[in-house]
Amino acid sequence: MAEDLDVIIKKYRKGKREDLIPLLQEIxxxxxxxxxxxxxxxxxxxxxSTTKIFGLATFYDQFRFFPAGKIHLRICNGTSCFMNGSQTVIDKIREETGILPGQTTRDGNFSYEVVTCMGGCNNGPVISVNGTFHTHVSPAMIPDLIKKLKLISGSD
Ligand code: FES
Structure with missing residues (x-):
């Protein structure tokens, strides 16, 4: 359940700008x-200013500005996964879902983010689907995976 914004924000001292990133992370x-x-x-x-905060937050891949989809994918693009072709997996996911990392499909069913390492470097490319890991993922596996996930999420 979402925590009250005021409760979180009050934990940080007023005007202490160096707290911006930890505060964004906590929220x-x-x-x-x-x-x-x-x-x-x-x-x-x-x-x-809100412009400054948006500017800084968008610089970091880790921040999202929309609620995650019912199905949320995390795709590793760390060095080891990258060497094993994770970028082609990311490109295929973008093609299949029609959204960019950090976005959520209009029906609220899908979202994905690109992360730097999920600790399974010898088995890359690694992705997780709502916390369940898939290893040695290839772009060829993505259309079927997305089709199955669409069935689970109830989208067409
Ligand atoms: S680089 Fe992908 S799991 Fe470590």
């Missing part, structure tokens, strides 16, 4: 994404 961890409301409240608390 995302507790609430799953950074809402517009969260950005505005953080701006008021740390005396930072």
């Amino acid at each position: 995302q961890e507790k609430n799953g994404f950074l809402s517009e409301d969260a950005i505005v409240k953080i701006g008021n608390h740390l005396a930072l």
Whole structure:
């Protein structure tokens, strides 16, 4: 369940701008994404403009501005997975879902993010689907996987 923004924000000292990233991380961890409301409240608390906060947060791949989909994929693009072709897997997922990393499909069913390492480097490319790991993933496996996930999520 999402935690109250005011409760989280009050844990950080007013005007202490160096707390921005830890604060963004805590809100995302507790609430799953950074809402517009969260950005505005953080701006008021740390005396930072919302433009500055958005600019900084979008620089980091880890932050999301929309709630995750019912099915959330994490795709590793760390060095080892990259050497084993993770970029082609990411490209295929983008092609199949029609969205970019950090976005959520309009029906709210899918989202994905690109991460740097999931600890399974010898078995890459590695992806996780709602926390379940798949190893040695190839682009050829993606259309079938997405089809199965669509059935599970109830989308066409
Ligand atoms: S680099 Fe992908 S799991 Fe470590």
